[in-house]
Every structure is written in structure tokens, then in C-alpha cells.
Amino acid sequence: QKEVEQNSGPLSVPEGAIASLNCTYSDRGSQSFFWYRQYSGKSPELIMSIYSNGDKEDGRFTAQLNKASQYVSLLIRDSQPSDSATYLCAVLGSNYQLIWGAGTKLIIKP
Amino acid sequence: DTEVTQTPKHLVMGMTNKKSLKCEQHMGHRAMYWYKQKAKKPPELMFVYSYEKLSINESVPSRFSPECPNSSLLNLHLHALQPEDSALYLCASSQVGPIYGYTFGSGTRLTVV
Numbered sequence: 473q474k475e476v477e478q479n480s481g482p483l484s485v486p487e488g489a490i491a492s493l494n495c496t497y498s499d500r501g502s503q504s505f506f507w508y509r510q511y512s513g514k515s516p517e518l519i520m521s522i523y524s525n526g527d528k529e530d531g532r533f534t535a536q537l538n539k540a541s542q543y544v545s546l547l548i549r550d551s552q553p554s555d556s557a558t559y560l561c562a563v564l565g566s567n568y569q570l571i572w573g574a575g576t577k578l579i580i581k582p
Numbered sequence: 583d584t585e586v587t588q589t590p591k592h593l594v595m596g597m598t599n600k601k602s603l604k605c606e607q608h609m610g611h612r613a614m615y616w617y618k619q620k621a622k623k624p625p626e627l628m629f630v631y632s633y634e635k636l637s638i639n640e641s642v643p644s645r646f647s648p649e650c651p652n653s654s655l656l657n658l659h660l661h662a663l664q665p666e667d668s669a670l671y672l673c674a675s676s677q678v679g680p681i682y683g684y685t686f687g688s689g690t691r692l693t694v695v
Contacts, residue, residue: 515689
């Protein structure tokens with residue numbers, strides 16, 4: 473059974489600090505890795521994708537991938553209350569099917 | 583156009599009703615998906631269409647019937663649903679072999695009474 477694991481949280485972070493979200497996956501053949509943000513009652517929104525080992529930065533967001541250790545992380549710098557949401561990690565498995573983590577609820581406290 | 587449009591946004595239906603959910607995209611994506619999402623859970627895959635052909639049916643009950651009339655449209659026909667089918671129904675699209683991820687619609691909040 474191919475799995476993606478995330479800590480369900482909630483993860484509470486002070487405003488202005490760095491929020492660090494982590495995800496591990498079991499399928500070594502996975503090729504593409506995604507972070508989606510989902511506000512309560514809304515649909516998931518793709519915020520970051522990463523395909524190769526290392527870091528990828530986009531504004532306040534940095535995705536980190538380590539295929540050897542099978543983990544992917546998302547860092548949010550200068551966290552804002554508007555970043556409060558559930559963050560879903562999704563991994564494209566070797567069969568081209570997207571496998572979802574259960575999501576981490578992030579709370580940014582003013 | 584970078585959007586997936588879903589209608590209606592909200593739907594309340596009785597257990598004997600027939601209704602349809604609609605999804606449209608004009609991004610040239612040739613893969614389209616129906617997901618079901620319950621509160622505090624990740625999206626759960628229901629159906630995948632690839633080049634307008636049903637490629638994956640995740641053992642979904644026959645009271646859900648998908649249809650892909652053309653490369654831009656995806657429907658989900660609902661009949662004789664149960665209260666436990668109440669959920670957020672999400673449509674998404676992507677390139678075939680979605681290495682660049684999905685684009686989701688805003689969803690239909692379905693309540694079965």
C-alpha cells in the first residue's frame with residue numbers, strides 16, 4: 473500500500489515566524505511532489521510543486537525534497553494569519569496516480 | 583483561461599432525486615477527475631477520464647454515474663443517493679500523466695436529505 477504520511481496537527485506558529493510542514497512517502501518510484509493549501513470549506517489550491525532533490529523557492533514558500541530519505545517539506549517564511557489552512561501533501565506515484573496525505577492543519581497566531 | 587468551473591456550488595437533494603454536477607475547463611487538459619471529500623479528510627478519488635475515456639473507477643457505487651461528453655466537459659450524474667454521500671465533490675483537470683499537478687474547481691457542496 474503506497475502511503476503519504478503527514479502530522480495532522482494542528483501546528484501553531486506565531487505570526488512572522490517560519491512554519492515547517494513535513495511529509496514522508498513510501499513509493500520510491502514517485503516522480504512529482506505537490507503541496508496544496510485548502511481553506512475550510514474551499515477546494516485545494518496548488519501552491520508548490522517539486523520534482524528534483526533540493527530546494528525550490530517561490531516567494532515566501534520553499535519546498536524541499538530528499539528522495540533518498542523519502543521526505544518532502546514546505547517552509548513558509550514570515551507566516552501570516554492568512555496562511556492558516558490545511559496543507560495537503562500529494563505525491564505522484566510510479567503508476568501516475570496521486571496519493572494524498574491526510575493534511576496538516578496550520579494555525580498562525582497574531 | 584486557467585480555471586475549472588463547477589456548477590452548482592451547493593446542492594440539496596432528496597434520496598429519490600436525480601441531479602447532475604457539471605465541470606468545465608478550457609486549459610486543454612486531457613485528464614479530468616472527480617473527487618469526493620468529507621470534512622477533515624483528504625480528497626478521495628472517484629473517477630478518472632483520460633482522453634474522454636473512463637480510465638479509473640475506484641469502485642464507486644452505481645448511484646454515481648460519470649460522463650465526459652467532450653474534452654472540456656465532465657458530468658457526474660447522481661441518483662438515489664444516501665445521506666452518507668453528503669460531501670464536497672471536486673472536479674479537477676490536468677495534463678495526462680499529471681506531473682504538473684491538478685487544477686481543482688471550487689467544488690459542489692452536496693447535501694442528501
